[in-house]
Amino acid sequence: MTDEFFRLWVYLSSTPLAGLTLTLVAYAIGYAIYARSSFHPIANPVPIAVAVVVAALAATRTPYRTYFEGAQFVHFLLGPAVVGLAVPLAREWRGVRRLAFPIAASLVVGSVVAATSAVAIAWALGVSPATLASLVPKSVTAPVAMGIAERIGGLPALAAVFAVATGVVGAVLGRYVFDAAGVRDLRARGFALGLAAHGIGTARAFQVDRDAGTYAGLAFGLHALAAALAMPLAVAAWRALAG
Amino acid sequence: MSRPRQRSRPSSRRALHGEVAPGQSPLLAGLTWLLVFQSAGEALALATGAPVPGPVVGMALLLVALRLRDARDAAAEAPLGVAADGLARHLSLLFVPAGVGVMLHAARLVDEGAALAAALVASTVLALAATGLTFQWLLRRAARDGQAGSDRA
Structure with missing residues (x-):
């Protein structure tokens, strides 16, 4: 009996099945709690799912690498999801094109504020250089942030964690920050969520309002594109200036 | 409903914008x-050799392709819409594997955790x-300018 159980366990842990199933079950739990709370921002499903997975891996002493062999299939879908952001953009293209200047200006302001404030605060608090470099792309979606971190001397896996944490913080706090700052326009709320909190903020915006979601997707996609091009150059220029 | 049964002549252009082969699901297409x-x-x-991630370039290409299509054919993007909306609705699921990577950096996060939390939340x-x-x-401002422009016109 125990022998059979052991063999089953060895089989399960050597195939991608366990990691994939665990990810989806954990997300289902997180989403059920989120739905139960009437989609309250505090009950964001991502941290709940991450906590469930981490607890399960720790309890079974499963290394991250083994888990990721299964979870990579979910991770992979980030690619087609980013491509698919073109669809809501194409639907709203007339409105978007008319607002080219507000979009471009807000993109630059938000991106610079997000990256410089994170690095400045962490630097003032004595955070190490490799960690600082991993913080630069924290408002950019995880797969793109990993690529940027690699180019500027950060740690890709750490950059992915910062990106996910930033996305969760933005999705949770967005409503309160907008209310306090007087940002009432749903397009502006969505755009800020997509820019500062990438895909997790965009998912939150889509759950609140369709227009907000469209502008979140727009900011999310544009930020990924602009950051991938500009951040490595900006960091190189800064290092050249700072010596 | 104003375009009944024009679907018998498939073309690659139509295929992109919504034609689904018989028996194929829109999600799959x-x-x-x-x-x-x-x-x-x-x-x-x-x-x-551009330092831009492939999916972001793919998004730009798809946007161009969708803008080039016949603008009247609004229903045509249906299969793409089904797949893209489905992924967008559960976008947060896709970040779970990367988030679990927090395990790999537990030591660094314990050392610098408070500073990092402050930096992430404040920024x-x-x-x-x-x-x-x-x-x-x-x-x-744009709405005001638009108003002023139409007043002048």
Whole structure:
């Protein structure tokens, strides 16, 4: 009996099945709690799912690498999801094109504020250089942030964690920050969520309002594109200036 | 409903914009097109050596393709819409595997945890407020200018 159980366990842990199933079950739990709370921002499903997975891996002493062999299939879908952001953009293209200047200006302001404030605060608090470099792309979606971190001397896996944490913080706090700052326009709320909190903020915006979601997707996609091009150059220029 | 049964003559152009082969699900068709555009994006990024991620290039290519289509054919993007909306609705699921990577950096996060938490929370609040206020201000200005323009006209 125990022998059979052991063999089953060895089989399960050597195939991608366990990691994939665990990810989806954990997300289902997180989403059920989120739905139960009437989609309250505090009950964001991502941290709940991450906590469930981490607890399960720790309890079974499963290394991250083994888990990721299964979870990579979910991770992979980030690619087609980013491509698919073109669809809501194409639907709203007339409105978007008319607002080219507000979009471009807000993109630059938000991106610079997000990256410089994170690095400045962490630097003032004595955070190490490799960690600082991993913080630069924290408002950019995880797969793109990993690529940027690699180019500027950060740690890709750490950059992915910062990106996910930033996305969760933005999705949770967005409503309160907008209310306090007087940002009432749903397009502006969505755009800020997509820019500062990438895909997790965009998912939150889509759950609140369709227009907000469209502008979140727009900011999310544009930020990924602009950051991938500009951040490595900006960091190189800064290092050249700072010596 | 004003275009009854024109679907008998398939073309690659129509295929992109919504024709589904008999027996094929719209989700599958949409996902296929997303992967085709992602592959094209990866290939283009690789060929030009641009430091832009393939999916982002794929998004730009798909946007151009969708804008080039017949604007009257609104229902045509249905399969792409089904796949893209499905992925967008559960976008947060896709970040779970990367988030679990927090395990790999537990030691660093314990050492620098408080400083990092302060930096992440404060910078995200600042970025949300700065972006939202800038965009809202510029939207209002654009609306005012548009009004003034139409008054003059």
